[in-house]
Amino acid sequence: MSTRKSSTNPKPTRKPRQPMRKNTKVTGERSEAAFLNRASDHGFGVAKPWGDSLRYDFILDNGSRLLRVQVKCTESIRARAYETRATYTTGKSRAVYTTKDIDFLAAHIVPLDIWYIIPVEICTPAPMLRFYPHRQAKKMRLEPYREAWHLLQSEEEKRHTGKIEIQARADEAIYRDDDSQSPSITIVIPSEGADPRSGSAPQSRDLGFAVPTTAPTHLPASAAPWPIPPLKILTTRKTTQILPTPPK
Numbered sequence: 001m002s003t004r005k006s007s008t009n010p011k012p013t014r015k016p017r018q019p020m021r022k023n024t025k026v027t028g029e030r031s032e033a034a035f036l037n038r039a040s041d042h043g044f045g046v047a048k049p050w051g052d053s054l055r056y057d058f059i060l061d062n063g064s065r066l067l068r069v070q071v072k073c074t075e076s077i078r079a080r081a082y083e084t085r086a087t088y089t090t091g092k093s094r095a096v097y098t099t100k101d102i103d104f105l106a107a108h109i110v111p112l113d114i115w116y117i118i119p120v121e122i123c124t125p126a127p128m129l130r131f132y133p134h135r136q137a138k139k140m141r142l143e144p145y146r147e148a149w150h151l152l153q154s155e156e157e158k159r160h161t162g163k164i165e166i167q168a169r170a171d172e173a174i175y176r177d178d179d180s181q182s183p184s185i186t187i188v189i190p191s192e193g194a195d196p197r198s199g200s201a202p203q204s205r206d207l208g209f210a211v212p213t214t215a216p217t218h219l220p221a222s223a224a225p226w227p228i229p230p231l232k233i234l235t236t237r238k239t240t241q242i243l244p245t246p247p248k
Contacts, residue, residue, distance in 0.1 A: 031073035031108040032057055038115065042149050055088060055101040064154035067103045074131070075110035081130040081137070082109050086123035096127045104152065107142075109133055117148040 035058065039046050045061030056068035074084040086105055087094040097105065097120050105123050107116040114133050122145070123129065132140050145151070150158065 027075060027110065028071070028073055031110065032071050034108060034113070035069075035071050035106055035115075039149075039152075042152075044152060055097065056103075060104075060152060062152055062154045063157065067152060068101075069104045069106055069152075070097065070102045071106050071108065072129075073108040073110050077134075079130075080135070081132055082134075083128065083130045086118075086120070086127040086129055096124055098124050105129075107131065115147055115149075116142055116145045117151050118142060118145045119151065 036046050036048075039058070039060060047059040047061070049056070049059060055070065057071045058069045060067040060069050072084045072086070074082045076082075084107055085094075086097045088097065088101070099120055102120050105118045105120060107118060107129060108114075109116075109131055112133055114131075116129075116131060118129070122142075126141075129142060131142055133146065
């Protein structure tokens with residue numbers, strides 16, 4: 001009697017499913033929609049050019065001129081920073097944006113919904129853009145451009161929305177009875193359309209008058225505007241003890 005061995009075929013092991021990679025094109029489209037919404041809230045006119053063959057994503061109208069804006073987005077942290085590049089694809093290589101291509105680059109930090117409005121001349125010499133909105137770092141060269149939507153405004157709008165900051169400063173000196181050594185008040189007025197790209201300090205202007213500050217003067221009792229009642233001594237004790245003697 002022959003015995004037939006039953007052949008057992010092992011079941012194939014299934015490979016674990018890899019997590020689906022995010023569609024970077026969809027992420028970029030969402031950031032473009034977010035830029036359109038945010039720029040409109042700031043009062044800019046926004047137009048989308050036909051097709052995607054141009055180097056910029058939007059044409060922004062600030063009332064006096066048209067600006068070419070390229071939108072970049074980043075949603076992952078590398079080397080403890082959100083980073084993107086101010087470059088575009090040309091054939092099989094990449095080129096850096098210049099003033100011939102765009103005027104501004106708008107970088108969107110997707111998880112935090114934070115925008116950096118950066119002039120292209122800042123990106124051209126250093127196209128690697130690293131952002132640190134979540135922590136402090138040694139080099140944070142792009143932090144002055146965080147939510148800097150005012151850089152897109154026209155010069156007239158910048159003058160209209162400019163602010164004046166007044167600071168009082170007193171020089172350290174020994175004041176005499178006259179006003180020659182009195183402290184002066186200085187008004188600090190930022191330059192019109194202050195831009196983080198310019199390292200100029202705020203303009204200071206002297207108001208032209210001094211604050212009369214003199215040393216305190218001790219007047220006699222007869223010069224007081226109202227009568228001063230005499231001081232009455234109720235009791236005296238020849239002792240250095242101030243607190244009463246505790247009971248025995």
